[in-house]
Amino acid sequence: MLPIEFIERMHQQLGSEAELLFRALETEPVTSIRLNDKRDTLSFACDIDEVPWHIDGYYLSERPQFTLDPLFHAGAYYVQEASSMFLQQVIDQYLPAESIVLDMCAAPGGKSTLLSQHLGKEGLLVSNEVDRQRVFILSENIQKWGNGNTIVTHNRAETFGTKCRNLFDCVLVDAPCSGEGMFRKDMQAREEWSVKNVQLCAERQRAILMDLWDSLKPGGLLIYSTCTFNHEENEDNVLWITDCLGAEILPVDYEPDWGIVEGYPGYHFFPHRTKGEGLYICALRKNDESFVPFSPKVKGTVKTMPVEFEKEISSWLQNPDDWAIRQSDRFTTAYPARYKDLIDYLSTFLTCICTGFGVSEKRGKGAAPQHSLSMAKALRKDAFPNVAVNLEQALCFLRTEALPLTEHLNLGHHLLTYEDVPLGFVKNVGNRLNNTYPNEWRIRKL
Numbered sequence: 150m151l152p153i154e155f156i157e158r159m160h161q162q163l164g165s166e167a168e169l170l171f172r173a174l175e176t177e178p179v180t181s182i183r184l185n186d187k188r189d190t191l192s193f194a195c196d197i198d199e200v201p202w203h204i205d206g207y208y209l210s211e212r213p214q215f216t217l218d219p220l221f222h223a224g225a226y227y228v229q230e231a232s233s234m235f236l237q238q239v240i241d242q243y244l245p246a247e248s249i250v251l252d253m254c255a256a257p258g259g260k261s262t263l264l265s266q267h268l269g270k271e272g273l274l275v276s277n278e279v280d281r282q283r284v285f286i287l288s289e290n291i292q293k294w295g296n297g298n299t300i301v302t303h304n305r306a307e308t309f310g311t312k313c314r315n316l317f318d319c320v321l322v323d324a325p326c327s328g329e330g331m332f333r334k335d336m337q338a339r340e341e342w343s344v345k346n347v348q349l350c351a352e353r354q355r356a357i358l359m360d361l362w363d364s365l366k367p368g369g370l371l372i373y374s375t376c377t378f379n380h381e382e383n384e385d386n387v388l389w390i391t392d393c394l395g396a397e398i399l400p401v402d403y404e405p406d407w408g409i410v411e412g413y414p415g416y417h418f419f420p421h422r423t424k425g426e427g428l429y430i431c432a433l434r435k436n437d438e439s440f441v442p443f444s445p446k447v448k449g450t451v452k453t454m455p456v457e458f459e460k461e462i463s464s465w466l467q468n469p470d471d472w473a474i475r476q477s478d479r480f481t482t483a484y485p486a487r488y489k490d491l492i493d494y495l496s497t498f499l500t501c502i503c504t505g506f507g508v509s510e511k512r513g514k515g516a517a518p519q520h521s522l523s524m525a526k527a528l529r530k531d532a533f534p535n536v537a538v539n540l541e542q543a544l545c546f547l548r549t550e551a552l553p554l555t556e557h558l559n560l561g562h563h564l565l566t567y568e569d570v571p572l573g574f575v576k577n578v579g580n581r582l583n584n585t586y587p588n589e590w591r592i593r594k595l
């Protein structure tokens with residue numbers, strides 16, 4: 150059942166069209182995925198259709214059991230609600246790849262993986278989540294996506310506002326909201342909905358925006374989005390940004406047959422008009438004024454440890470000069486060399502859950518590859534002997550069970566691949582194969 154007051158409010162907002170929305174909210178949600186460039190083909194046993202506003206977006210006519218697909222765990226695609234992929238249209242228009250971006254409310258990581266893909270080798274993404282549990286899911290998804298251009302952080306908005314003044318070229322606030330646009334997928338969102346909660350969400354959204362506002366450069370891009378329909382959390386907040394924080398609204402191009410409804414300002418996706426869940430999105434440019442650019446005060450403040458086995462570790466990477474390798478305790482991490490001073494500085498006051506990608510761990514007298522390296526697109530695949538596994542073997546590996554491999558393998562680390570996509574490492578220690586898949590990521594139930 151939809152909440153009565155929600156029905157009344159949507160009647161006021163949409164008139165007689167509200168009935169079409171209510172009917173759409175009682176139908177099955179649509180399944181869609183966004184393909185990673187780790188792979189350029191899809192192999193689902195169902196009909197596939199293109200998402201019109203994202204070149205890598207596809208609708209699936211059925212929802213497969215993604216847990217049973219090794220390619221899902223290898224980051225070959227991300228299961229993302231189709232409307233959210235419209236973010237791509239905004240950034241294609243307004244965000245150069247060479248940008249420093251903050252995704253303030255990032256878990257589980259749909260929009261962050263999309264941003265990370267757009268920034269590629271030129272940009273840097275700070276992907277943040279305040280919730281302690283959700284930040285680890287975010288970190289897992291970012292590592293699996295594998296671009297290495299992202300730091301996953303766990304901080305509050307005010308930390309960015311006070312300590313990263315004028316740093317970001319773009320800030321995305323995909324705000325926690327009353328979730329009306331998820332009423333089809335998420336019954337809990339219906340139960341938790343109330344007019345009071347809509348007001349509380351709107352206030353919280355303004356608090357987040359105000360707290361981080363100083364971290365956005367003047368002239369920088371703010372993208373504000375929610376998955377709710379009401380005006381209080383959407384248009385009213387955007388108008389508050391323009392009036393109280395100082396920004397101008399930017400138009401976003403779209404095709405008339407996509408079914409998008411223009412807000413006053415911004416863009417709405419309604420499930421009775423577009424194939425996807427509810428979304429509101431608006432792009433704004435922060436008013437330009439003179440400012441002191443952010444400068445990392447690195448010299449003398451950040452001490453870095455010498456990297457053990459650096460030559461060997463570098464040989465595991467394609468274009469090793471693109472990556473700064475840092476050692477902390479037994480572990481090494483790689484992150485974009487062009488942003489190394491900035492990242493070193495940010496690491497002094499941000500709670501970093503994952504920085505770039507993990508490369509190695511010191512084991513005995515040598516270095517062993519970390520799982521994160523197998524997910525990274527920077528991995529030089531031929532640095533390790535490759536072992537192609539079938540579905541049964543892949544699922545055993547992902548359950549962290551002993552591997553039923555029959556072929557003879559040399560001693561040492563091997564890269565397992567499934568349909569040519571890296572899945573992780575095993576180590577042949579003579580009498581058995583050690584499975585190095587992270588325990589916390591393992592498949593628990595089938």
Ligand code: SAM
Nearest residue numbers: 254255256257258259260279280323324325357
């Ligand atoms: N952008 C994500 C994606 O595309 O996968 C979805 C984000 S979800 C709509 C909103 C997120 O905001 C949640 O993960 C929630 O934990 C986080 N959040 C809740 N309260 C917050 C606050 N006060 N400041 C920042 N983020 C908050």
